[in-house]
Amino acid sequence: MSTTLNPCKHLSDYKLRYGVKGFSLIQKWVKSGPYGKTKTQMERSKSEIPRCSFCCGYEGRLYMCLICSSMSCSLSSESNHALLHTQTQIGHEIGVDLQRSELYCFSCADQVYDPDFDRAVMCEQILGLGNGNLDGIRSNGKRKRLGFEVGLNSDFKNLKRVGGGGGGGGGGEWDHGRRISKSCFPVGLRGLNNLGNTCFMNSVLQALLHAPPFRNYFLSGRHNRDSCRKTAADRLCLSCDIDIVFSAVFSGDRAPYSPAQFLYSWWRLSENLACYEQQDAHEFFMSVLDRIHEKEGKTRNTNKDNGDCHCVAHRAFSGLLRSDVTCTTCGFTSTTYDPCVDISLDFNTTVDHFAANKAQKSTETGVSTLTSCLDLFTRPEKLGSDQKLYCQNCQGRHESVKQMSIRRLPLVLCLHVKRFEHSLARKASRKIDRHLQFPFSLDMTPYVSSSIVRKRFGNRIFAFEGDESEISTNFEVFAVITHSGMLESGHYMTYLRLNEQWYKCDDAWITEVDDEVVRASQIYLAFYVQKPNGHKAGEDVGCHLRSSVSSDSFVSIAGCC
Amino acid sequence: METGRMRASIKRPPTPDAEDEDQDREPTLQEIINIKLIESGEKERLKELLRERLTECGWKDEMKSLCRSFTRKKGRNNVTVDDLVHLITPKGRAAVPDSVKAELLQRIRSFLQSAAL
Numbered sequence: 001m002s003t004t005l006n007p008c009k010h011l012s013d014y015k016l017r018y019g020v021k022g023f024s025l026i027q028k029w030v031k032s033g034p035y036g037k038t039k040t041q042m043e044r045s046k047s048e049i050p051r052c053s054f055c056c057g058y059e060g061r062l063y064m065c066l067i068c069s070s071m072s073c074s075l076s077s078e079s080n081h082a083l084l085h086t087q088t089q090i091g092h093e094i095g096v097d098l099q100r101s102e103l104y105c106f107s108c109a110d111q112v113y114d115p116d117f118d119r120a121v122m123c124e125q126i127l128g129l130g131n132g133n134l135d136g137i138r139s140n141g142k143r144k145r146l147g148f149e150v151g152l153n154s155d156f157k158n159l160k161r162v163g164g165g166g167g168g169g170g171g172g173e174w175d176h177g178r179r180i181s182k183s184c185f186p187v188g189l190r191g192l193n194n195l196g197n198t199c200f201m202n203s204v205l206q207a208l209l210h211a212p213p214f215r216n217y218f219l220s221g222r223h224n225r226d227s228c229r230k231t232a233a234d235r236l237c238l239s240c241d242i243d244i245v246f247s248a249v250f251s252g253d254r255a256p257y258s259p260a261q262f263l264y265s266w267w268r269l270s271e272n273l274a275c276y277e278q279q280d281a282h283e284f285f286m287s288v289l290d291r292i293h294e295k296e297g298k299t300r301n302t303n304k305d306n307g308d309c310h311c312v313a314h315r316a317f318s319g320l321l322r323s324d325v326t327c328t329t330c331g332f333t334s335t336t337y338d339p340c341v342d343i344s345l346d347f348n349t350t351v352d353h354f355a356a357n358k359a360q361k362s363t364e365t366g367v368s369t370l371t372s373c374l375d376l377f378t379r380p381e382k383l384g385s386d387q388k389l390y391c392q393n394c395q396g397r398h399e400s401v402k403q404m405s406i407r408r409l410p411l412v413l414c415l416h417v418k419r420f421e422h423s424l425a426r427k428a429s430r431k432i433d434r435h436l437q438f439p440f441s442l443d444m445t446p447y448v449s450s451s452i453v454r455k456r457f458g459n460r461i462f463a464f465e466g467d468e469s470e471i472s473t474n475f476e477v478f479a480v481i482t483h484s485g486m487l488e489s490g491h492y493m494t495y496l497r498l499n500e501q502w503y504k505c506d507d508a509w510i511t512e513v514d515d516e517v518v519r520a521s522q523i524y525l526a527f528y529v530q531k532p533n534g535h536k537a538g539e540d541v542g543c544h545l546r547s548s549v550s551s552d553s554f555v556s557i558a559g560c561c
Numbered sequence: 562m563e564t565g566r567m568r569a570s571i572k573r574p575p576t577p578d579a580e581d582e583d584q585d586r587e588p589t590l591q592e593i594i595n596i597k598l599i600e601s602g603e604k605e606r607l608k609e610l611l612r613e614r615l616t617e618c619g620w621k622d623e624m625k626s627l628c629r630s631f632t633r634k635k636g637r638n639n640v641t642v643d644d645l646v647h648l649i650t651p652k653g654r655a656a657v658p659d660s661v662k663a664e665l666l667q668r669i670r671s672f673l674q675s676a677a678l
Contacts, residue, residue, distance in 0.1 A: 033609070049599050058595075061646075077647070110641035 036458030332393035
């Protein structure tokens with residue numbers, strides 16, 4: 001997201017001559033509304049509404065000149081008193097749109113942007129937040145006067161000018177790879193035998209086998225089984241067993257493979273789950289990542305803000321979540337960061353009238369979408385009165401509002417759809433079978449911290465720590481794990497997307513399927529991989545497998561299969 | 562602060578000073594209603610309700626994409642806010658769903674009744 005901030009000549013001149021005096025002056029008239037909106041309203045008796053000094057009209061857009069405070073309106077190109085003002089008062093070129101608290105240049109007849117102005121407005125907004133303007137919450141707290149900098153998160157402290165220059169271009173083109181004829185499966189597709197209710201394991205393995213960072217790591221032999229065995233005291237290393245599975249699956253042999261050794265190792269490492277009973281795929285996924293990390297992670301406590309664990313599990317899946325808790329009494333926001341390897345989403349049962357296909361505006365049956373679940377995840381949530389949190393600023397227990405956002409996106413995004421709801425009345429959990437629509441291409445921009453925090457202030461301009469980062473926000477799906485059946489017993493399957501073709505992986509059976517089949521399935525876990533902006537060579541392991549660095553069991557396979 | 566007399570405008574007759582205005586003119590019914598709406602804060606509430614409804618039904622997204630495609634065509638630096646306002650005002654007005662119009666009219670009617678106008 002790029003914000004070109006080059007001020008027009010008139011704004012630069014104004015700032016040179018008047019600095020931020022005018023901004024501070026109107027600051028006290030800024031009133032906050034919901035959804036980050038603000039208006040500028042001078043304290044007048046109720047019967048006086050702002051009127052244009054030329055025509056006394058109060059309709060259309062009203063602008064207040066920052067130099068002489070006179071109001072002028074702009075209704076249409078024929079009736080533009082704002083323009084008239086600047087023509088009659090030479091040098092009066094900058095004003096404020098009263099209804100929106102935005103800067104306006106009379107000469108350019110356009111909105112202009114200035115970080116100092118936005119900062120002035122945002123200060124008032126923050127104060128306004130503590131005054132019952134939070135989505136209509138009424139609070140009787142005293143309005144605490146926060147200093148200019150206090151109350152602003154560390155994000156705002158360095159209010160640098162967001163540099164000009166366009167941001168990422170139109171996003172890199174996804175490497176479509178070569179269209180392989182339907183009769184030939186790509187390398188790396190191999191059925192996995194069910195060893196007794198182990199579909200939960202097979203489905204997750206299929207997804208991991210094709211998670212690009214994971215796949216590349218193991219296929220290039222970065223986990224050295226020989227040196228590993230020498231150092232391991234108890235000879236148990238899940239990564240070694242995963243490496244064996246990779247070798248087997250990418251060997252070119254098409255007969256279904258039994259990951260028995262992997263299962264056995266996993267049992268030994270997760271004793272509490274060792275049995276032939278059905279397990280939850282998400283739980284299994286988390287435990288596999290944990291085991292890999294335990295063995296490979298350099299330090300045990302790498303779960304800190306700056307701690308980047310270099311184990312393959314974290315390098316692939318680790319992201320950072322931001323949680324903002326705002327005290328409704330004083331408006332102070334406390335921010336915490338927590339690492340995550342996946343995002344668990346509550347099922348958003350409110351219907352999305354404008355789902356992916358904008359063609360039909362369905363009014364009857366709406367559709368639940370994955371993006372609406374993400375919206376729900378990042379929506380401000382009023383914590384109940386039984387969950388009053390201690391606010392360090394006003395030092396009391398008050399009701400608060402919590403909002404989640406993603407501070408750092410992982411390379412591989414695993415979205416977990418919580419398809420269960422617990423009914424307190426019936427004291428039982430129930431599975432939500434409802435269909436969830438999901439996109440093949442996902443833009444995570446609206447859910448990252450910079451977007452969420454900006455939105456809180458009506459998209460004001462401020463530099464966000466680590467903004468315009470290298471990480472692309474465009475993701476592409478490569479695997480979905482579906483569940484059919486009931487909570488206690490059901491069946492997992494994985495759909496893999498390789499070279500734009502979907503394959504259904506149902507334990508030992510792999511078949512090509514059409515997009516529609518996948519779209520209609522009931523997803524439980526969805527795996528998205530980051531799509532690089534300026535197209536780095538998408539490492540597609542096509543049919544032509546170059547012999548990898550140190551691995552043994554690969555043969556250059558020319559042509560198909 | 563002085564407001565000069567506007568004799569330069571071609572289309573409109575010279576506008577008298579703002580100060581004289583208030584004493585001479587009878588406010589129209591429309592103005593009276595509008596002022597009452599503003600004073601009581603009802604106009605603000607109606608605006609908020611309208612914003613919510615238009616967002617829910619996707620009207621806002623529609624307008625956004627109209628603005629985006631226009632901006633893309635003309636180039637980001639060649640578009641002003643006024644251009645966009647003029648572009649989407651007629652389309653926007655036409656695209657408001659009837660249900661939203663009905664709801665707001667109902668609210669205004671009940672307000673008028675309660676304000677005994």
